[in-house]
Amino acid sequence: MKPFPAGTPRVPLTLISGLDPAANERLARQLRAPGTAVVHHNLREITSGVVHRRIQLDQRDEVTTLELAHGCVSCTLREDLLPLLRRLSRMPQVRRILVRLDESMEPEPVSWALHHVLVGDHAVIEDVEIEAVLTTLNCATWLADATGDDTLAERGRQASPEDERTVAQVALSQVEFADALVLTGAATDAWNAAKTLAVLDRVAPSAPRVDLSEVDGLRLPGHARRGEVTDLHGPLLTGEPPLHTDCGISVLLFTARRPFHPERLHEAIDVLLDGVVRTRGRAWVATQPDLALWIESAGGGLGVGHAGPWLDSPAGPGWDEVSAERRTLASLRWDPVFGDRAQEMVVVTDRATPEEVESALRGALLTDQELAAGQATWAGYPDPFAEWHEELEEEVTTGKENP
Structure with missing residues (x-):
């Protein structure tokens, strides 16, 4: 991306x-x-190809x-x-x-x-500067949304005809990316309030929480x-979340230095969809040695994508092309055979x-004998993730990102 001239004034933008x-x-x-200027795109009719855009600026209030x-959502971003x-x-x-x-959009x-998306010859970040990302949170309903199995489609909130995300996936991603959480509503009872705070302490420990009147x-x-x-290869635990159990909410940091067996991982992955609030992390699958898979879950929703190649992969980035945090993490765990x-x-x-x-995840790892x-033997294992393999490799090879 072409850098914008130093000192160029940019308009502050809040999401x-x-x-x-x-x-x-x-x-x-x-x-x-x-x-x-306040901009809002209402996507409730997007499945019919229609979006209602509202712009408010001083005395102007215009709906188009x-x-x-x-x-x-992607075409709404690009085209308008x-x-x-x-x-x-x-x-x-x-x-x-x-x-x-x-409400269906993630920031x-x-x-x-x-x-990263070019408009003309450069990205819009050269014209605006993100000063804050704020997420509202209804204390009466957020916990049920963040731990439930409802899909956006079941709520009439999907962002495209093919949108299969759960409400929980959106609820958690909105909170995790926020610079501050703006609390509204009142918890249904003391237990609901305490459990909501226990979850927030672990998924968004760094975000201040304020009432609307304090914004x-x-x-x-x-x-x-x-x-x-x-950075999908950066630290997963940020902001020093509490590691003790509170209101039944716990944090597990799972690490291992050997690959997953693809079939056993496919079977074990269901453990992340029952009684788990959130999963985020990188997976090394024996049949796909050069590509890190990215696994996320929330409620009954699971997403498997790519985190790009490992540094040790033939198509991996150079050490000077990645963040200092990633270089430090790779150096600390570098293996003479398997690299990072x-x-x-x-x-x-x-x-x-x-x-x-x-126990379920560790049981999916290769045994000592495997x-x-x-x-060469691993490459012949049946791979339930193979349907994504060619597409993910193409995205990495061509430099495409998955936003």
């Missing part, structure tokens, strides 16, 4: 996310001031119906939101922009698009990420116990 559209609207209204060729942000940033009366995301892919005086901590996209390949997952458990999750058989 607002959350499952409750009414709370998001109240937060946007609270933050709105003269010279602030957009007909998109392909009804999805990103070019719109560029235009707004160049209007002299616009001093600040608030993007109120649809990290939007931030990724701001940094105007909010000062973000120095470590706030302000839209920085997750390793298993590392963080699992936040609820009804399941860390011990049963640990390990001794060598990589």
Whole structure:
């Protein structure tokens, strides 16, 4: 990406996310001031190829119906939101922009698009500067949403006809990427309140929590990420979450220095879908030695993607091309045969116990006998993940990212 000239003024931009559209609207209204442009894309009719866009700026309040060729969040970003942000940033009366995301949207892919998707000859991050990512959280309903199995489609909230995400996946990703959490509503009882806080302490330990009335005086901590996209090879435990059990909520850090057997991992992975609040991490599968798989779960939803090649892979990045944190992690665990390949997952458990999750995952690793058989033998193992293999390799080879 071409760097923008030093000293070029950029318009401050705040992303607002959350499952409750009414709370998001109240937060946007609270933050709105003269010279602030508020942008909102309502995606409730996106499966029909229609998006309703609202722009508020001073006395202007304009709703436009957009007909998109392909009804999805990605085309909404590419075809309308990103070019719109560029235009707004160049209007002299616009001093600040608030993007109120649809409740089905996760802020990290939007931030990724701001940094990497070109509009014209450069990315929109050259025109705007992300000053904060704020997520609203309804204390009465968030815990049930974050631990439930409902899909977005079942709630009528899907972001495309093919959207299979669970409400829990969206709820947790919105919270994890936030610089601050804006609390609304009241917990149903003391136990619900305590358990909600126990989960938040473990999935978003660094994000301050404030009431809506306190937002105007909010000062973000120095470590706030302000839209920085997750390094999938970076540390998984950040912000010093408590490791003790509270209200039945526990944290398991699973690590191993040998690969998974693909079939046994496929069978064991179900343990992450019952009584587990959240899973995030990297997996090394014996049949796919050069590509780190990225595994996430939330509620009844599971996602398997790619985290890119290992440093030791033939197509891996150079050491000078990765973050200092990744270089440090790789140096500490470097193996003379397997390089930086390793298993590392963080699992936040609820009804399941860390011990049963640990046992299931460890049972999916290669045995000593299988390990001794060598990589030529591993390559012949049946691989239930093979349907993703060619697509993932193509994405890595061509440099495509999965936002």
